[in-house]
Every structure is written in C-alpha cells, then in structure tokens.
Amino acid sequence: MQTLDDIIGALKGLPPKELEKAHRKAQDALKKLGVQKWIPTIGPQADAYLSKADVLLFGGEPGGGKTELGLGLAFNQHKRTLILRRQYTDLGGAIDAAIRINGTRDGFNGQPPPRLTIAPGHIIDFGACARMGDEQHWMGKPHDLIVPDESTQFAWQQIRFLMGWLRHENPNQRTRVLLPTNPPLTAEGLWVIDMFAPWLDDRYPYPAKPGELRFVITDENGKDKWVDGPEAVMMGGRMVVPMSRSFIPSSVSDNPYYSAGNYRSRLDSMAEPHRSILLGKFKTSFKDQPNQVIPTAWIKEAQERWTDKPPEGVPMCVVSVDCSGGGADPMVIARRYDGWYAPMIEVPGDKIPMERSGAYCGGIVVSYRKDNAPVVIDLGGGYGGPVYEHLKANSIDAIAYKGAEGTRRRSIDGKLKFTNKRSAALWLFREALDPGQSGGSPIMLPDDPVLVADLTAPTFEPTPNGIRVETKEAVCDRLGRSTDRGDAVMMAWFEGERHSTAALEWMDRVDTGRGFGRRPQVVMSHKPLTAQRARLH
Numbered sequence: 001m002q003t004l005d006d007i008i009g010a011l012k013g014l015p016p017k018e019l020e021k022a023h024r025k026a027q028d029a030l031k032k033l034g035v036q037k038w039i040p041t042i043g044p045q046a047d048a049y050l051s052k053a054d055v056l057l058f059g060g061e062p063g064g065g066k067t068e069l070g071l072g073l074a075f076n077q078h079k080r081t082l083i084l085r086r087q088y089t090d091l092g093g094a095i096d097a098a099i100r101i102n103g104t105r106d107g108f109n110g111q112p113p114p115r116l117t118i119a120p121g122h123i124i125d126f127g128a129c130a131r132m133g134d135e136q137h138w139m140g141k142p143h144d145l146i147v148p149d150e151s152t153q154f155a156w157q158q159i160r161f162l163m164g165w166l167r168h169e170n171p172n173q174r175t176r177v178l179l180p181t182n183p184p185l186t187a188e189g190l191w192v193i194d195m196f197a198p199w200l201d202d203r204y205p206y207p208a209k210p211g212e213l214r215f216v217i218t219d220e221n222g223k224d225k226w227v228d229g230p231e232a233v234m235m236g237g238r239m240v241v242p243m244s245r246s247f248i249p250s251s252v253s254d255n256p257y258y259s260a261g262n263y264r265s266r267l268d269s270m271a272e273p274h275r276s277i278l279l280g281k282f283k284t285s286f287k288d289q290p291n292q293v294i295p296t297a298w299i300k301e302a303q304e305r306w307t308d309k310p311p312e313g314v315p316m317c318v319v320s321v322d323c324s325g326g327g328a329d330p331m332v333i334a335r336r337y338d339g340w341y342a343p344m345i346e347v348p349g350d351k352i353p354m355e356r357s358g359a360y361c362g363g364i365v366v367s368y369r370k371d372n373a374p375v376v377i378d379l380g381g382g383y384g385g386p387v388y389e390h391l392k393a394n395s396i397d398a399i400a401y402k403g404a405e406g407t408r409r410r411s412i413d414g415k416l417k418f419t420n421k422r423s424a425a426l427w428l429f430r431e432a433l434d435p436g437q438s439g440g441s442p443i444m445l446p447d448d449p450v451l452v453a454d455l456t457a458p459t460f461e462p463t464p465n466g467i468r469v470e471t472k473e474a475v476c477d478r479l480g481r482s483t484d485r486g487d488a489v490m491m492a493w494f495e496g497e498r499h500s501t502a503a504l505e506w507m508d509r510v511d512t513g514r515g516f517g518r519r520p521q522v523v524m525s526h527k528p529l530t531a532q533r534a535r536l537h
Contacts, residue, residue, distance in 0.1 A: 038072035038101050044250035045069055047211055048178075053246035055163070055177045057151075057196050064250030066180030067094050070147035074124050075101055078145035079173060081124045082138065084162070086153040086480075088112065088128040094149060095126060113137075129154060132481030133328025135161045144168040144175040151181040152189030155481060156449045159191070160218075187296050187456040188479065191449035195224065199247035210249055215242035291459045293426050293469055298433040299452050302445040310337035315371035318496025320401075322484040323361065323377065323384040324349040331361055333368055334488035338498060339432070339442030344451065344485050358386030366396065376401050376495045378487065380422075380472070399495050403472065417466035425494035426458055426469050432493055442498075445489070453479070454486025 040049040045065045048058045049072065059066045071094065074081035085091050091114070098116050099105055107117040114126040125143070129135045135158040142165050148154050159179075166175050184190055193200045198208035206226075208214050216224050217233060217240050225235075232239040288296055314337045324331040326349045333345035345368060353360055365375055365387065374397040377384040384400075391398040403422030410417050410424075412431050418424035435441050445451065457479055460469045476482050 037075045037103075038068075040069065040072060041065060044248050048248045048250070049073065051211065051246055051248065052244065053176065053213055054243040055179065055245045057179045057181070057192065057199070057245070057247040058250060059181050060183060060249040061251035062182055063252030066250070067149055068097060070094075070145075070149060070178050070180055071098050071101055071124075073145055073176075073178065074098075074147075075118065077174065079122050079168065079170075080143045081145040081147065082127060082141075082143040082162075083124060083147045083149060084127045084129060084154075085149050086128060087130050090150075091126050091128065098124060129158050130480050131328075132157065134158075136328065138162065138165060141165065142167045144173050145178065146176075147178045147180065149180055151179040152184035152192050153181075155188060155453070155479075156191035186453075188453040190452055194447070194449055196245065196247050198226070208247070211246055213244045213246050215244055217242050288456070289459055291461060292456060293458045293460050294430045294433060294455050296452065296456045298430075298435060298441070299445065299455050301435055302433055302441060302443045303447050303452075305441075306444040306446055307340070310340045310342070314338050314340065316369070316373040317371075317498065318376060318492050319365060319369050319373050320376040320488045320492035320495070321361070321365055321378065321384065321387065322488045322491070323357075323381070323387055324352055325381060325383040326350065326352060326354045326357075329482045330484060331364075332484040332488045333365060334485075334492045335368060335373075336492040336496065340444045341446060341489060341492070343446045344448060344488065346484075357383075358390035361387045362390035362394070365391070366394075369396075372397065374399055374496055376491050378403070378491060380404060401491050401495065419463060419466050419468040421494075422472065423460070423467050423469040425490045427460070427467055429455075429490040429493045443493075448485065451485045451489065454483040455489065457483060457486070 040046040044058075045068070048056060048069055058064075058069060070081075070083055074083070083091075083094055085094070095108075095110075095114060095116075099108060102108075102116065102118060109115050109117075113128075116124045116126075118124070125141075127138065129148075132155060139161075144167070146162055146166055148159060148162060151159065163177055166177060168175055179192075181189075181192065184192060197204045198206060198212075198214050199210070215227050215230055217227060217235055218224050219235065227233055227242050230242055230244065232241045234240070316335055316337055318336050320334045320336075322332045324347070329349045331347040331349065331352060333347075335342040335345075345364075347361070347364060369375065375391055376399045377388040377391070379385060379388060379400050380403045388398050388400055401421070403420060403425070405421045407418055407421045407424045409421075409428065411427060416427070418427060429443075431437070433441050433443050457475050458470045460467055462468075472483065472487065
C-alpha cells in the first residue's frame with residue numbers, strides 16, 4: 001500500500017496540467033462526499049492551513065493562493081471571519097471567490113460592509129481601512145479569524161489594533177490572524193520585517209525555518225520580545241501568555257492552477273522595480289522614489305545607532321509637539337537630546353477633552369519636559385494654539401512653528417533656499433541624517449516603523465524660489481493618515497540647540513543661568529569642548 005508521502009511525491013512529479021487536473025478531481029470528489037467546501041492545494045498552502053501559529057505570515061510572491069487560503073479557513077475552521085483590504089474597491093475578487101466557494105449567492109448582503117452568512121452563527125465580514133481610524137469601526141466586534149489581505153498595504157497601527165479584537169466566546173473555537181501578503185512596495189509596510197524578524201531579517205541572531213513556531217510577547221507600546229516557549233512570562237507586573245508566530249513562503253510555482261498557465265510569464269514581464277520586489281520573497285528592497293526627501297537607508301542607519309539611554313551628560317534640548325484635533329489623530333511628542341531622540345509619546349486624540357485641550361495637553365507636555373528645554377508647538381492646523389497659549393501663560397519657553405511660513409534658512413552649504421519652513425525643516429533633517437558628512441551623522445532614532453514611514457513619505461521638487469517639499473496635506477491624503485511622528489521629529493531638529501552648531505549658545509545659557517542649567521558634553525565627536533568652542537570662534 002502506498003503511503004501518503006508516496007502519493008504526494010507522485011503528484012508532484014506530474015506535469016503542471018496533469019497536476020491541476022488531479023487537484024480538481026480530488027477536490028470535487030471530497031466536496032461530493034461532504035468533507036469540506038474548500039480543500040488546500042498540496043504544498044505551502046496546505047502547510048499554512050494546518051499551521052498551529054496564532055499569527056501566520058503567508059506569501060512573499062504573487063499567485064501563491066493567499067486570498068483563497070483565508071477564505072478556505074473561514075469556510076472550514078472558523079465561525080466569525082473578518083477579511084479586509086486597504087480599499088473597498090479591492091474587495092471584489094475576494095467576494096467573488098467566497099460566493100464561488102459557497103456555491104450560491106444566498107446569504108450574501110452587499111450593503112457596506114458586505115457580509116456572507118454561510119449558516120446561523122457562521123459569517124464572513126468584508127471591510128476596508130483606507131484611512132487611519134477606519135480600523136476602529138471594528139472595535140467591539142470580535143472575530144476568531146482576522147485576515148488583512150495584502151497586509152503590508154496596511155499601517156502597522158491598524159494591524160495591531162485589529163489583533164486586539166481576536167477572540168470568541170467559545171473556548172474550544174480556535175482564533176488566529178492570517179497575514180497574506182506580497183513584499184512591501186513602500187516603507188509603510190516595513191513593519192513586517194520587524195514583526196517576523198526570525199524569518200525575514202538577515203541580521204536576526206537566531207533565524208527560524210519556514211513553518212517553525214516562535215513565541216513573542218508584546219508590550220503596551222507594541223514592542224515585541226521573543227521568548228523561549230509558550231509558557232507565561234512576567235511583563236509589567238503581570239503574567240502574560242505569549243502568542244505564536246510563523247511564516248510560510250509561497251509562490252506562483254506552488255499553485256497548480258497558475259503554474260500550469262502563463263501567469264508566471266506575466267509576472268516576469270512586469271516593469272521594474274515592482275517585478276524584482278514582488279518576486280524577491282521579502283529579500284529585495286524597494287527603491288526610494290527618485291524625489292524622496294529622506295532616503296530610507298539613512299533612517300534605518302540612524303535607528304541602528306540608537307541606544308536605550310541618551311549620551312551621559314547631555315541635557316534635553318527641545319520638546320516638539322504635533323497637536324491633535326481630537327478623533328483618530330493623536331497628539332505626538334518628540335524629545336531630543338542633541339542628536340539622540342527618545343521614544344515617541346503618543347496621546348490618543350479621542351482621549352483629549354477638547355473643551356480644555358490647552359491645559360490638558362500642556363500638562364502632559366510639561367510632565368515630560370526636562371532641563372528647561374524649549375517646547376516647539378505646531379500651529380499649522382490650528383490645534384496647537386490653546387497649548388501654545390497655555391504654556392506661554394505659565395512662563396514656559398514655547399516656540400510657534402508654522403510650516404507654511406517663509407524662512408531665510410538655507411542648506412548647510414548655503415546654496416539651497418526653501419519655499420517655506422516645512423521644506424527647510426525636512427531638508428535640514430535630511431542633511432543631518434547624511435552618513436557621508438564629516439564625522440558621520442549624529443542622529444539616533446528609536447526603532448519605530450511608523451516613524452520610518454512618516455519620514456520617507458514626503459517628496460520634493462526644485463522651483464525658482466527654492467526647494468519645495470510636498471505639503472503635509474498631500475502626504476496625508478496619499479497615506480490615508482497623518483504623519484505626526486515624522487513631523488514632530490523634524491520640528492525638534494529644526495528648532496532648539498544642537499551642540500554641533502550652537503555650542504556657544506549652550507555655554508551662554510550655562511553662564512547666565514538660563515536654559516539647561518548644566519554644561520553639556522560633546523556628542524558624536526572626539527574633540528574636547530574647549531576645542532569645539534575655539535573652532536567656532
């Protein structure tokens with residue numbers, strides 16, 4: 001008698017067309033017997049179907065049967081499923097496939113958000129999260145299977161928020177998150193490399209094999225810590241049960257329905273750089289836009305230089321605040337110690353009492369402020385006014401920042417001028433991040449995938465009046481969210497003292513008893529402070 005392995009080996013040896021025919025016959029026979037409505041194909045799709053991971057990343061190339069896997073799990077193993085795309089217009093293929101598997105349109109309601117009721121208590125919800133905050137529409141609506149299809153098109157915060165509503169009242173019902181996706185085409189999706197570092201990050205010291213389970217706990221800020229096993233561990237004064245993650249790669253060659261046709265040749269004929277990225281199995285990096293203000297690689301290098309604590313003896317130089325108007329957009333606070341940035345502080349917009357936002361937000365800012373550091377407030381959207389006035393009324397050094405205002409600032413070499421303050425701020429931060437400058441870049445940024453996406457999003461163009469950076473409104477419309485973290489970081493560099501350019505002012509503050517109140521040390525330089533001062537003279 002042949003073993004299952006013998007049968008699988010024989011099937012894999014068939015020509016593509018014969019293999020496709022065998023798959024269809026087997027699936028039809030099983031369905032007639034009432035075994036399942038959907039049967040996975042042999043290979044990665046079946047491996048993913050049987051995976052025990054709580055959170056599974058599946059894919060890496062087009063054509064591997066990613067969407068079908070999510071639907072198959074929804075029909076066969078789960079009771080309440082949420083399938084999402086970033087845009088509602090992208091849901092058509094998944095809905096058509098669901099109706100085909102169901103065998104009838106009975107139970108389908110196309111009114112947004114669409115829903116397919118397979119049987120009482122057995123449903124598939126379809127949704128979209130085009131803009132930040134849309135994911136909150138699913139708050140309080142638990143599902144035991146969550147599938148953000150083409151996951152790297154979603155923002156990291158959206159994925160994390162949706163995972164918070166993974167549950168079912170029946171303890172015997174399995175719950176899981178499936179992340180079917182191609183490699184990210186922009187920095188917005190780089191979170192996937194960090195979230196699945198044991199499989200995707202070549203620098204990770206303990207790499208994992210495809211399909212292997214690894215265990216992780218996540219703190220309140222969304223930072224992951226990999227642990228040895230599934231046993232509960234202490235975190236923040238309480239015991240936390242780790243979740244398991246895994247990654248199973250798939251490609252068009254694993255899909256008998258596509259490998260037998262010309263789909264692969266169509267992928268090969270795609271224009272660059274999309275062809276290399278989509279066929280690169282997470283190993284081919286996307287290329288920056290030719291007119292991108294800040295190169296992605298420079299930001300990643302700044303994150304690699306970051307340490308848990310600021311350099312010893314260096315005071316807080318500035319606090320910058322991107323204020324909230326309530327709703328989905330948070331208030332974000334950046335704190336800079338010369339070139340070192342502390343982790344971002346984020347206050348949810350819906351938690352801010354707008355009738356007294358000045359006093360409320362001002363109090364939060366003051367609680368994080370040290371060393372009499374000046375506070376930069378973004379007044380561009382009109383939301384920062386109450387905070388600015390409240391700080392001023394309490395004799396706190398507050399600086400108004402309006403990105404649309406004109407500026408006399410120029411590039412480091414003095415050759416480039418700028419159409420407005422926002423353009424100057426981003427360009428000067430670009431220059432500070434440049435690893436090719438003398439002594440290297442002094443910037444040290446925390447590991448934050450949202451910050452990477454924010455800082456790499458803006459583009460620029462040269463004009464007769466100087467460098468003009470894409471407006472914040474245009475960037476936000478393109479991303480579907482506000483770039484609060486990136487704006488706070490670049491404002492903090494644009495304003496406030498930096499030892500590399502304002503050592504004399506630092507010393508004057510110490511000599512006159514204003515500002516920092518203690519002598520700073522040189523950062524990112526081997527020269528003594530006296531030599532720095534002599535050079536500036």
